[in-house]
């Protein structure tokens with residue numbers, strides 16, 4: 607049995623919207639407006655319910671105009687040099703906003719690091735966590751009885 | 753200032769005194785008032801003495817070195833780089849958004865068959881949301897799920913409406929705004945149907961549920977956070 611996830615419906619909805627945007631663009635690459643609309647609703651939902659989106663999702667949505675960034679269709683991806691550092695530059699074709707990512711193979715996102723996992727939290731911070739997990743267990747018991 | 757000195761001195765002397773003039777120039781107006789010696793050697797001695805007096809912190813060798821090597825640039829105008837004011841704001845204002853027409857669907861793309869995959873995706877989504885639709889699942893559960901589900905891609909029919917021309921219209925929902933469903937019909941026409949005073953029916957795998965549009969007048973993103981009240985009379 608999978609663990610109980612809060613706001614599961616909302617997460618499913620976000621997932622659907624992201625997939626729908628991809629689906630629309632795959633059917634018709636010209637139809638940027640509708641994909642943008644779906645990404646916009648996705649963004650507003652996640653803002654409203656304070657749900658974190660994965661970096662891989664956030665990096666494929668333009669911050670300014672909310673369009674889905676697909677290389678070759680709605681965005682260009684270039685390798686550029688800047689002050690001796692190589693970086694990947696993603697440019698949105700509809701509004702012109704650029705995203706820059708340094709090419710650093712050792713870079714790790716917070717979510718990829720081992721510390722981010724709940725089991726690997728340092729001991730000093732563990733006491734509130736224990737309470738939280740206990741509460742979660744209680745909730746789970748309640749939901750089971752239902 | 754240089755011209756003024758050149759005028760008072762004979763031109764030959766002025767050439768020899770070039771270094772001295774430079775020094776004067778460098779130090780400012782007070783230096784001009786100093787007496788000018790004649791001849792190259794005298795002027796050289798004058799300059800070294802003058803510098804020794806003016807720069808007490810430095811040794812003689814250092815001063816000589818500087819005289820030989822260091823270039824003093826006269827009339828140096830500092831080129832001020834005009835920093836272009838960067839726009840702090842990253843997003844667009846509401847006016848710009850409206851002018852860009854971000855969310856519009858162009859008439860060439862209003863074709864029904866292009867959106868069939870979207871409808872299939874939506875069906876999968878609803879099935880997943882209700883943990884697999886079976887014949888024994890309670891319709892109540894599906895309704896509560898549908899209330900917060902996304903309706904983009906759903907196939908709907910208008911069942912009742914205050915405006916009789918809307919009745920019987922059916923198609924796939926493409927956009928949902930606060931007051932309007934944008935529906936694409938099977939004959940490739942994009943219709944905007946107001947939610948107010950209209951009842952829609954949604955069909956998922958044999959389950960039919962009705963949506964009372966008057967109660968649905970929200971932006972689609974706001975709906976997932978809203979709590980619906982169960983009671984209340986519904987009238988058209």
Ligand SMILES: [Zn+2]
Nearest residue numbers: 668671698701
């Ligand atoms: Zn953009």
